[in-house]
Amino acid sequence: MDWTRDLPDWPLSSLSHRIRNRPHDWHVQISGAGRTALLLHGAAASTHSWRDMIPALAHSFHVVALDLPGQGFTRAGTRRRLGLTAMSEDIAALCVAQGWQPDVIIGHSAGAALALDLARHMARPDGTPPDVIGINAALDRFEGVAGWLFPMLAKVLALNPLTATAFTIGRNHAGRARRLIESTGSTLDEQGLSYYARLIADRDHVEATLQMMAQWDIDALLPYLPAIDARCLLITGARDAAVSPQVSERAARLLPTAETHCIDGLGHLAHEEDPTAILKIISGWLACP
Numbered sequence: 412m413d414w415t416r417d418l419p420d421w422p423l424s425s426l427s428h429r430i431r432n433r434p435h436d437w438h439v440q441i442s443g444a445g446r447t448a449l450l451l452h453g454a455a456a457s458t459h460s461w462r463d464m465i466p467a468l469a470h471s472f473h474v475v476a477l478d479l480p481g482q483g484f485t486r487a488g489t490r491r492r493l494g495l496t497a498m499s500e501d502i503a504a505l506c507v508a509q510g511w512q513p514d515v516i517i518g519h520s521a522g523a524a525l526a527l528d529l530a531r532h533m534a535r536p537d538g539t540p541p542d543v544i545g546i547n548a549a550l551d552r553f554e555g556v557a558g559w560l561f562p563m564l565a566k567v568l569a570l571n572p573l574t575a576t577a578f579t580i581g582r583n584h585a586g587r588a589r590r591l592i593e594s595t596g597s598t599l600d601e602q603g604l605s606y607y608a609r610l611i612a613d614r615d616h617v618e619a620t621l622q623m624m625a626q627w628d629i630d631a632l633l634p635y636l637p638a639i640d641a642r643c644l645l646i647t648g649a650r651d652a653a654v655s656p657q658v659s660e661r662a663a664r665l666l667p668t669a670e671t672h673c674i675d676g677l678g679h680l681a682h683e684e685d686p687t688a689i690l691k692i693i694s695g696w697l698a699c700p
Contacts, residue, residue, distance in 0.1 A: 412613045414438070414484055422462035422606070427484070432505045434488030438478040443469030446514035449506070449529075449541075450476035453520030453549070455620045457483025459606045460519060463686035471694075475511055477502070479522075481619025483610070493619060494626030495521075499528040506533065515542040515697065519682060520654060521627070523548030523645075528632050530641040540641035544693055547654050547679050548645055550636075550662040552629055587611060596652035596678025603683055636665040643669035644696045646689065648677035672696075 418424050426440040440458045448468055452460045458476045468474045480498060481487035492501060502525065506513065514535055518526035523545030530540045588608040592599055599607075610616050643666050647656035656673050663669040672692055674681060682689045 412484055422459045432508050435480045436486040438484035440476045443472050443474045445473050447511050448472040448474050449513040449516045451518040451522030451525050453522050454623055460683055467690050482616050490622050493622040496631045499525050512536055513541045517544040519546045520549045530639055543641045543643045545645045546682050547647055547651050548659050549654050551658040596650040597680035597684055640667050645671045647673045648681035649673050649675045650678040653679040
């Protein structure tokens with residue numbers, strides 16, 4: 412997406428900053444003061460997915476929300492570093508360069524996997540790992556035939572330079588966004604859908620998402636779950652059709668200090684569907700260490 416053309420109409424654009432930290436040119440939204448809360452969106456989204464949560468969290472935290480490399484307004488310096496491990500390393504390097512020491516990392520879907528990987532290597536000023544909150548966390552492998560078919564399909568799509576162009580051509584981006592969102596079990600209002608429509612119309616954003624899918628390797632994280640001693644909360648939406656709530660339940664049994672909370676009536680984008688409910692759960696959990 413074009414920074415100068417599109418950003419003024421983007422949610423919370425007054426909080427946006429451009430930060431160059433190799434290899435990427437990052438788009439980051441910053442608000443509030445105090446302990447740092449780092450927010451990581453899921454695949455194919457951007458900082459806009461936190462639009463209703465950032466102002467509320469900023470009452471208690473120094474909130475840092477970023478666009479993942481190549482997605483939203485972050486320009487990827489290389490397409491070879493869009494997998495889980497590489498992005499985790501690059502986000503950690505950005506935090507070190509900016510002097511951010513997250514007290515809590517909140518991640519949605521693939522962003523939750525990144526949050527847990529970051530917790531393995533980052534520490535708060537007192538030396539303890541940051542708390543981790545995952546919303547419909549993508550913490551499992553594809554099963555059965557999908558275990559080889561989906562990753563293979565993603566690689567084929569990402570290697571074809573015409574794929575992103577083919578996906579973004581046409582005029583019915585709003586209808587396509589609606590179908591994609593509804594397929595995850597979520598329902599968004601017209602404004603929320605419009606942001607995703609703009610994203611899927613952007614070739615660079617789609618291409619980076621495909622590359623992320625192609626390079627994603629959850630096996631780089633799963634064996635380490637029993638050794639991650641960060642305090643964890645895994646929130647799920649009972650209607651999530653993209654990542655089953657059972658994924659978080661299984662992960663919680665592996666993590667040393669984790670609990671789950673399932674919310675009826677919400678899908679994969681639970682934090683956009685009902686941010687008030689999500690914030691209430693998060694605030695209560697953070698207040699009870």
